[in-house]
Amino acid sequence: MSAFSDALSVTSSGLKAQANRLRVVSENIANVDTPGYRRKSIPFELERNSTSLARVEAGQVSLDKRELERIHDPSHPMADESGHYEGSNVNLIIEIADAREAQRSYEANLKMFDQTRQMSTGLMDLLRR
Template sequence: MAFLNAMNISASGLTAQRARLDVISENISNSNITRTESGDPYRRRMVVFEPRTQGSFQEIFNKTAFGGASTQRGVIVSEIVEDESPFKSVYDPTHPDADEDGYVMMPNVDLLKETIDSMEASRAYDANVTAFNAIKAMATKGLEVGR
């Protein structure tokens, strides 16, 4: 049933964007952590997405459109990577982690960037919910035809 495949694709998008929002929330909540277990400031994390199926559009289209086996499609979180951009140096001689010159190394988390990323992830999540509900409505209407 094709509508179930479409629901699975939307559901994979929902799961991926939820994971992205979780990582963004973690970044925001740790934006002032100057010392982790390793002794360095918190390093920003990013989510990397990957398509669930591999192959060109034409290969996937030929498999599914012309009676071939249906392949799982959608998106998955392939990994969560650390941002290697440099830490921010802030002058605060009263901070316990300040160096001899009074500078503290702060996490490489930019709150504006995280806010924009969270808005984007939220919009993508909402779009997947809308697509899922549209598919559900079409399936319901299709079942009503038989009445």
């Protein structure tokens, strides 16, 4: 493989991983008020079939083991005899911060992908002369 295709491969793996991360974060945000919902997280791992390149891939989604928030609302249909039910353990502030970080990382990978493509095009133009 050429250096250009290697660079494109590494940046595209980063784009895919950050897209998966954004999907998980958006699921968490959508379910912030869902009773019994546990926050999901997704780790990044080195790609298993990767040779010497540092390609990443999204790992397996895991659920947050922290306790669910106990909410007192006797009128809620899921409330027990004491008037409590289990909410979610999603913290909206953390999810927004994670979304911003994933978005910025995605944009950085996209910029690198575009720079590599432009350099490759420039090299091809030079070789044609």
